[in-house]
Amino acid sequence: MSEFFQQIINGLSLGSIYALIALGYTMVYGILKLINFAHGEVFMLGAYSGYFLASALGVERYSASGQSFPLGLALVVLLGAMALSALLGVTIEALAYRPVRSAPRLTPLITAIGASLFLQNAAVLLFTPNPRPYPPILREVRFTLGGVIVTNIKLAIFVVAIVLMIGLHQFVQRTWTGRAMRAVSMNMDAARLMGIDVNATIRATFAIGSALAAAGGILFGLDQITINPLMGVLTGLKAFVAAVLGGIGNIPGAVVGGLLIGLAEQLTAGYLSPDYRDAITFLILVVILVLKPEGLLGVVRQEKV
Amino acid sequence: MSEAVSAGTRAADLEVSGLQVLYGGIAAVKGVSFTVGRGEIVALIGANGAGKTSVLKAVIGLVPAAKGTVRLFGREANAIPTHRRTALGATLVPEGRAIFAGMSVRENLELGAFLKRDAATLGARFERVLRLFPRLGERLDQAGGTLSGGEQQMLAIGRALMGEPKLLLLDEPSLGLAPKLVAQIFASVVEIAKTGITILLVEQNTRLALETAHRAHVLVTGKIVLSGPCAELRSDPRIKAAYLGETL
Ligand SMILES: Nc1ncnc2c1ncn2[C@@H]1O[C@H](COP(=O)(O)OP(=O)(O)OP(=O)(O)O)[C@@H](O)[C@H]1O
Ligand SMILES: [Mg+2]
DSSP, X not given: OHHHHHHXXXXXXHHHHHHHHHHHHHHHHHHHOOOOTTHHHHHHHHHHHXXXXXXXXXXXXXXXXXXXXXXXXXXXXXXXXXHHHHHHHHHHIIIIIGGGTTSOTHHHHHHHHHHHHHHHHHHHHHHOSSOEEOOOSSOOOEEEETTEEEEHHHHHHHHXXXXXXXXXXXXXXXXXXXXXXXXXXXXXXXXXXXXXXHHHHHHHHHHHHHHHHHHHXXXXXXXXXXXXXXXXXXXXXXXXXXXXXXXXXOHHHHHHHHHHHHHHHHHIIXXXXXXXXXXXXXXXXXXXXXXXXXXXXXXXXXOOO | OOOGGGXXXXXXXXXXXXXXXXXXXXXXXXXXXXXXXXXXXXXXXXXXXXXXXXXXXXXXXXXXXXXXXXXXTTEEOTTSOHHHHHHHTEEEEOTTOOOOTTSBHHHHHHHHTTTOOOHHHHHHHHXXXXXXXXXXXXXXXXXXXXXXXXXXXXXXXXXXXXXXXXXXXXXXXXXXXXXXXXXXXXXXXXXXXXXXXXXXXXXXXXXXXXXXXXXXXXXXXXXXXEEEEHHHHTTOXXXXXXXXXXXX
C-alpha cells in the first residue's frame, strides 16, 4: 500500500509540472487557436535561465561549504527565470506569430514548428548538447510519512505549482487583464468593440504562459536532477497531451489533465514497466481523441459569428 | 445627392466621405459619403447585402477603408485601430449581438465598461442600464449565451452604454425579434438618444427606422441612392422601390 502512495506522491508532483506547462498551451490556444509548438522550448529555456541565475547568485559556493542556498535567493531565481521567459514568450509571439496571424491556419503552425526547432538548436549551440546537473537551489531533505518517502523537493514542486495555479485563476477571474483575456478568447472582434487592445492581451497571454512554463522548467530540473537542450520535446508534448485531455482552451482542464498524465505515467512505470511510461501518455491521447475529442472539461465549441 | 449640406450647421460626430470597402477585390461599399451630427439619429436602410454592415465595420475599424475617409469627432480615424476608436467614444453594437456567451450578464455589462472602470460611476451606469432594460436585472447571473434573442439585443445595447459612448452604431437591432420586442427596442433607442448620444441606426425595418430617425440614407448595392429628412422620406414612393431592390 505504501508503494501505491509513493507512486501517487511522485505522480502528483510530476503532474503538477505538466500542468504548469499545459496552462501555456491552453491559454494560447484559447485565444489564437494556435498550438504554440515552441512552448516546450520556453520550458527548456526557463530551466536554463534558472540554472544560470542560480550560478550567478553563487549557488556553488553555498553547496561547496555545505550550506543550503537561501530561500530568498531561490525565489529570486524562480521569479527571475519566469520574467526572462515571459520576455522570450512575448518575443516569439511578435516574431513568429503576429506577422502571420491573419494567414491561413497552417502558416502559424509551420512558423511554430520553425520557432521550436530554432530554439532547440540555438540551445544546443549555446549550452552544448550535454546534460547538466541542476544546481541545488533546494537541498533535498527526506522524511517518511507512514512508510512513504517524501522529499521537500516534491513538496515544494506541489506547493509552487498550486500557488501559481491559484494565482492564475484569481488573475483570470478578477483582474481586468484577465477578463480581457477571456473576452478575446470568446470573441476577438467583440473584445475590440469593448475597447480591449487585442495585441496587448495576446502579449500578456504569452508572457503569463511562458512564465508558468519557466517555473515548470526549474521544478523539473530539481525533480529530474539534470537538464538538456532537448528536454522540452517530450515533456512539452506530454504537457500538450495534458491540455488536450483536459479540454484545450480550458484552464482548469489543463490542471486536471496535467495531474492525470503525471499519475498515469508514474503508475504505469511502477506497476507495468518503466518502458511504457512515455507510451501511456500517447495511448491516452488516442483514447481521448476517439472518445471525447473536446477533452474532459471542454465544451463543444459553437462556431463564432 | 450631396450630403455635406447638414455638416456645416452642426458639429459632426461622424463624417464618412468617399468610403469604399473591398472584400478580396470586390467592392461592397462604393464611395459612400454622409455625416451624423451631434445628438442626431441617422438611419441607414437598405436590402440584404446592400453594404450596411460593411459601412458600420469601416466606421469602427473592423474592416479597413480601401478608399475614402472616416472622421470621428472631427478626427481622421482611418489609421486608428478599433479599440482606440471605442476609446474616442464610438461604439458598435454588431449584427448578431456578439455577446460573450460563456460570461454572465453581469460580466458582459462590466466588460462594456472596460475603458470606464472607475468604481465611483460604474454602479450608477449599471443601474441606469438596468432601468432601461429591467429584463437584464432579473438575469444578471445567467450565462449570456442562454439569453433569448431579444434579451441578447438588450444586453448588447446595455453593454455598449456601460462605456458611455458619444456615438452609438446599431446594426439591425430589431433583427429576428417579435413585433412587441421590436417596438420596445426602438423605444429604448429613442430613450438613449434623449440622453444626448448620437446614433447611427442600420435597419431593414424601414417604417420604424423612418419614424425613429431624423434623417436617413438608402443604400443600394454599396451606394447611397436616396437621402433626406425622415419626414420627407416616409412619403417618398422611391423608398419602396429601393427596398425592393429596384433601380431608382
Ligand atoms: N467578409 C466578407 N468577405 C467577402 N464578402 C463579404 C464579406 N462581408 C460582406 N461581404 C459581401 O459584401 C456585401 C455587403 O455585405 P454587408 O454585410 O455589408 O451587407 P448588409 O447590408 O449588412 O446586409 P444584411 O442586411 O444582410 O446584413 C455582400 O455582398 C456580402 O456578401
Ligand atoms: Mg448587415
